[in-house]
Amino acid sequence: MSNQSGIGVAFTGSGSAAPEAVLDNENMSRVVETSDEWIASRTGIHQRHLAAPGESLKQFAAQAAQNALNMAGISAADVDLIILATSTADDLFGSASQIQMAIGAHRAAAFDLTAACSGFVFGMVTAAQYIRTGAYQTVLLIGADVLSRWVDWGDRRTCVLFGDGAGAVVMQASSVGDRLLGFELRSDGSLSNYLTLAHEGQPRELVDDVAIGQGSYQPIQMNGQEVYRFAVRKVPEVIEKALFRANLTVEQIDWLLLHQANQRILDAVADRLALPKEKVISNMARYGNTSAASIPIALDEAVRAEHLKPGDVIASAGFGAGMSWGAAIFQWGK
Template sequence: MNQSGNGVAFIGSGSATPQVTLSNETLSQIVETSDEWIRTRTGIQRRRLVTPDRTMTDLAIAAAQSALDMANLAATELDLIILATSTADDLFGSASLIQAQIGASRAVAFDLTAACSGFVFGLVTASQFIRTGAYRNVLLIGADVLSRWVDWGDRSSCVLFGDGAGAVVMQATDESDRLLGFELRSDGSMNACLRLAYQGESRTLMDGVTITQGTYGPITMNGKEVYRFAVQRVPEVIEKALFRANMTSAQIDWLLLHQANQRILDAVAQRLNIDSAKVLSNLANYGNTSAASIPLALDEAVRSGKVKPGDAIAASGFGAGLTWGAAIFQWG
């Protein structure tokens, strides 16, 4: 798929999570639920929550610096920073603040919003800048703080989400292109299945001039429809990406899915005939961290030595929009 002679390499990863842990047992004191109910339906045992004195930007910066350290790259060498998030600290965007805080004075920075698909969409976007020769060093961050927007009285949704950040450093290479294939999809007709919508009230400024002012949220979700969508569409989009990479599922070393629900992870792996031992999952410890979930799981697998240089990874994000996508890449 590389047309320009500029290949894409993945040279560093990092992650960051808040210190506060909310277990299923503790959550059952807040809303009517139980550890067994949550674990059997989702696979989640605990999640991390940002405290009022911390922000999404704080997590993103920590993950970014960790990824830069692994890549042995100075922030001043970065050309581009992409922040995949749906929960920016500033509605105008948070990427530029991250750029300033880490000292990436040469880098252009922008936010990208595709909810739980954001990291995969960001990965594909970053690769295009590299392949055209526009930029050489790119920092891609996935970070979300969904605890701000959860209805903590809705047990069908509040049990799912946690806060976190993950990052990867992508670099142009003259060697073989490590991004082997991808496929991205959207279906706005299913938007109502998972939303964090604007909620406003009318305000009359003067006769003939009426506006709305308000805020967002909380998250609303049709869990059954989202589950049905994921187990059907995610295997399809991975197969499309594998086709573009001229590969089969048997050639994949690791399946790295958005960490939404363990039953989804299991169902997708089964449909693709991928052994459960090849499925990367840290869902039990962090819950659904939206755009952070894929890079967070990747970083843990890399640092533990599970994922090694040259390993082929099939990554897929899916969620609100509805959006979904897959990327086949080799680590390192």
């Protein structure tokens, strides 16, 4: 994808954080009628981290952000912009500015971006535009969600899937190359009923002829079969489009890093792209589906384990509610 400005994007640090409390599949069977065999065989998930009542999204996001800053070797004062990809902010007006204050990034502008499980990829592309135009030098991109707040713990089709956590990357301007090689973003609102966390208002009459709908949100509702069909059809396609924009082929991919929704989806996408399983990054067995946090958590673990090395070509894709989906082809490092 052409970049006319001559300013490139580098990925200089990563970090992640998750609650200490872990609910494994054996204990999940005490919450809802299920079993480890039922969950693991259908999803690949064995446990998930869950935020305690007194814990907040801000807490995990700030910890992940600080870990990323430490790896990048910069301070929070160096950050120009914070983008928080989340669907479960502590405050409906947004949590990015709370994280900005928590880490001491006093110079940074901060805003929330909501694209559900695609949020981190959408956020990466958004951050890159600010850097490529020269508007900002250093962007802190965070993906964080606390989905346990909005799960129906009596619905075994959904409650077994989701976990809580946060991941972050530092993206900085570079004069020696552009590490974001290509991307493709898509949305289709006609499919939005497949996965929802919808507002449910009860009529309240204020005065004659003036009424409002006042209420909260329904728990997460999902048509799992349709989401699976959607993902295995659309994700390989959007990755191939992003590769075309990057002028690369599937054979040049070092790692496939997908939103960690379901191991069967990861396997199906890898098969359709003819990628060997050893190139697929997966940690959902230990985290479950953490929505916008899933890609950066898996990325950070791969970097810190030294599986993923500077210069490696990563094909990443997010997909989920909206419906939204997107892919980014990038190289790790400066």
